[in-house]
Amino acid sequence: MKRSFATSLGMAISLALISPFAIAAPLRPNQPIGEADVLSGKVTRDPDLGYILIGGIGGAMGTFMRVPDEATRAAWEQDRKDALAKAQKKYPGAISDWEATVDMLKKSGNKGPYPEKPVEPTIDNVEVAPLDTRDMVSFGPQFRYTKGARTSFLTVVKPGIYYWVGVPVAPCMCMGTVQFEVKAGVVTNLGNMLWALPQQKLDMTVAQVEWTKSAEERAKAGKPPRVDPFAAPDLDMTVPDSLKNWTVVAAELHAHGKFNNYGAVVVSRLAPIPGVLSYRRDTVIDERTGQALPNPKLVSMQKPKL
Known part of the structure; x- marks a missing residue:
């Protein structure tokens, strides 16, 4: 994948429908929430949005990607069509400029090599952000929900299936990770399970x-x-008292297969989690079903580090 997308890791923000139940400024996906805003009533639970709670791990940070649904795919396809229309409009001018440049070089005695002819734009070669990155969400290390002895992060997200990418500029979990569902109106609590459950040994x-x-x-x-x-640290799934009136459920982890290294960082994988995730050499195994997950063709900027 092109490096131009690497700098966008953890910064993708997608607007959602505004719920009439939200107070003050409407919430939006990839927005962190502070405890003070919940305690003051400035922020209330929006039944149309989901929430991811991370806690008990100090100054943490990380990124999740959302499995594209039909609406996300439709928006992406429309962006590709719009980008193609713009590129096709500019293409004749690009060809004229190229022809003029080559003609000038030939007349000046330059025997080449000459600039390559511009590639005609198609739906497959126009540049738009990859589909998988459209609904990325990130948390930390700033904008904490709670501070002090126990840190936590609460992030607004679109409902859907999310998978753990890892920490920006650190190894990407591209060769095997976990996914979980976030439902509308529900806080999905990960606690510190992404750090506590993997069996490093x-x-x-x-x-x-x-x-x-x-x-x-x-x-x-x-x-x-x-x-x-x-x-690994002890499992800590503590929920802040300020969320006692919100619906909070523990995340149910499932194995997630390989994905592209969009961040162009060192490639790794999440350590095995008994009953959830394991490996057979470089194949990801879904421990809940005992089935091997497909090995897709990947476009990566780095070699795997298994």
Whole structure:
């Protein structure tokens, strides 16, 4: 995928219908909410929108992408048609400029190579943002819902199926991740499960292998163990008291297959989660069904780091 899309990671905002139930400024997808606005009544639950709650993990940040639905796909197709119409309108001028340039170079004695002829625009080569990136949402590290000993983030989203991309400019979970559903009018609580549930030791990196060797050597030498930097935190699904009148449900994670590396960062995958996600070499396994997920053809800026 073209690098021009990489800088848009985590910044895609899509407007939704304004609910008559919203107070003050209407909420919109990819909008963070602060606890003070909920406590003051400035923000109330909009039954037409969904919400993602992340918590218990300090100064975190990350990005989710939404599985495109029919409405998103229709809007994307219309954008492609509009972009094609504009490109076709400019194409004759581009050809004239190219012909004039080549003719001038030939007359000046330049034997080439000459500029390549502009490619005729088609629906498949016009540039629009990729379909998968249209409903991206991000959270953190600023605009926290709660601060202090326990940090949380509450983000407004369109209802739908979302999958975990990872942290911007950090490894992308392109080779295997998890997805979950966000329903209208409901706060879907992820707590710290994206960090607490993955079993790192089942999918160890080179650094983890070296740490394990070092820990074993210390144990043999009778030395006290150090804190394991790769140990997963305890699961924390705490819901702030300020959301007690909102409908809050724990996210139900499901395996999600491979996807394109739109951010042009190092490629990785989410560590296995028992009962949810595992791998058979480079194939993603849905542990809920025992089935292997398809291996799609990917367009990536980086080589996989498995």
